[in-house]
Amino acid sequence: MEYKGYSINCKNGIMAIEGVKDFNLTHIFECGQCFRWIRQQDGSYNGIVKDKFVNVSLSNGILYIRNAEEQNFIDIWYEYFDLGTDYSKIKSVLEKDEIMKEAIKTGYGIRLLRQDFWEMLISFIISANNMIPRIMKTVDTLSVLKGGCIEANYNAYRFPEIHDLANATLEEIQQCKAGFRCKYIHQTSKLMYQEAITKEMLQSLDTDMARKELMKLPGVGPKVADCILLFSGIKFDVFPTDVWVKRVMEELYLKKESKLNEIQSFAKNQFGNLTGYAQQYLFYHARLNRIGMGK
DNA sequence: AAACAGGCTTGCC
DNA sequence: GGCAAGCCTGTT
Numbered sequence: 001m002e003y004k005g006y007s008i009n010c011k012n013g014i015m016a017i018e019g020v021k022d023f024n025l026t027h028i029f030e031c032g033q034c035f036r037w038i039r040q041q042d043g044s045y046n047g048i049v050k051d052k053f054v055n056v057s058l059s060n061g062i063l064y065i066r067n068a069e070e071q072n073f074i075d076i077w078y079e080y081f082d083l084g085t086d087y088s089k090i091k092s093v094l095e096k097d098e099i100m101k102e103a104i105k106t107g108y109g110i111r112l113l114r115q116d117f118w119e120m121l122i123s124f125i126i127s128a129n130n131m132i133p134r135i136m137k138t139v140d141t142l143s144v145l146k147g148g149c150i151e152a153n154y155n156a157y158r159f160p161e162i163h164d165l166a167n168a169t170l171e172e173i174q175q176c177k178a179g180f181r182c183k184y185i186h187q188t189s190k191l192m193y194q195e196a197i198t199k200e201m202l203q204s205l206d207t208d209m210a211r212k213e214l215m216k217l218p219g220v221g222p223k224v225a226d227c228i229l230l231f232s233g234i235k236f237d238v239f240p241t242d243v244w245v246k247r248v249m250e251e252l253y254l255k256k257e258s259k260l261n262e263i264q265s266f267a268k269n270q271f272g273n274l275t276g277y278a279q280q281y282l283f284y285h286a287r288l289n290r291i292g293m294g295k
Numbered sequence: 296a297a298a299c300a301g302g303c304t305t306g307c308c
Numbered sequence: 309g310g311c312a313a314g315c316c317t318g319t320t
Contacts (some may be wrong), residue, residue, distance in 0.1 A: 032313070128314040134306075135313075179304020184315080222316045242313045284312090 010070035017063040024089035024109020031284040050122035053156035103285035114233035115201040124227045142176040166193030184219025237277040239267040247292025
């Protein structure tokens with residue numbers, strides 16, 4: 001079938017998508033936005049999205065999604081991989097800045113995945129003062145504990161639904177080894193079950209109000225709130241500032257130690273309403289080249 | 296009111 | 309004993 005400039009062929013559970021541009025799996029999955037994709041020996045990635053366990057690879061400009069069905073291209077994959085957005089256009093705007101030009105050269109194939117809001121909320125609560133490998137392990141353990149098995153051969157479990165965690169005791173949640181963050185997961189899940197905050201609610205608010213609203217949830221501060229808004233595709237004019245982004249901004253742009261709000265306002269001024277995309281290019285660039293690490 | 300210091304689970308170094 | 313995608317609490 002043909003869909004908005006893409007050509008999709010599916011047989012034997014292998015979906016082949018022609019027409020992808022500005023697309024690199026390593027850049028996408030290792031720029032810090034997702035926790036459920038694992039690199040395989042051959043450079044492909046196994047991952048879990050909703051209740052689908054798939055393998056994706058890119059070869060000769062064709063994106064292959066294994067264990068997938070054609071009907072889910074529009075439902076799931078077109079949106080998930082943000083295939084409706086023209087990243088060439090975004091990059092050409094950001095590239096007017098020489099520093100960003102370098103960062104984009106490093107991560108030219110980054111795309112912002114449009115992930116599940118609830119999953120991002122819990123995942124980024126877990127991310128606080130933590131390391132990416134352990135965040136991935138904790139999210140997976142939580143899924144095994146309270147999600148559901150979707151592919152027994154691969155030990156693949158979907159992320160828990162809101163009610164799965166809202167009905168769990170603190171002791172049960174603590175089995176995922178998220179440490180001091182477990183009580184935040186516990187409390188936030190209960191609030192979410194009462195629909196204290198919904199995605200639709202956040203979409204109807206402006207960015208500042210949406211951030212403020214999210215920060216009412218325990219375990220959600222300014223950095224985590226911005227990550228949630230960006231990675232679930234709710235707001236793109238945010239600039240999640242973690243230690244890496246802080247260091248890269250200080251080293252490449254500000255040339256001095258700077259406060260969080262200085263960095264945020266500088267970014268807004270420098271990148272306009274594309275701060276979210278700029279942050280991803282910078283984060284990937286900084287980590288890959290260990291910028292600001294004294295080496 | 297706004298800014299800052301100290302503490303926090305866990306596991307790897 | 310130090311440290312890691314920050315947040316919360318109590319103190320000025």
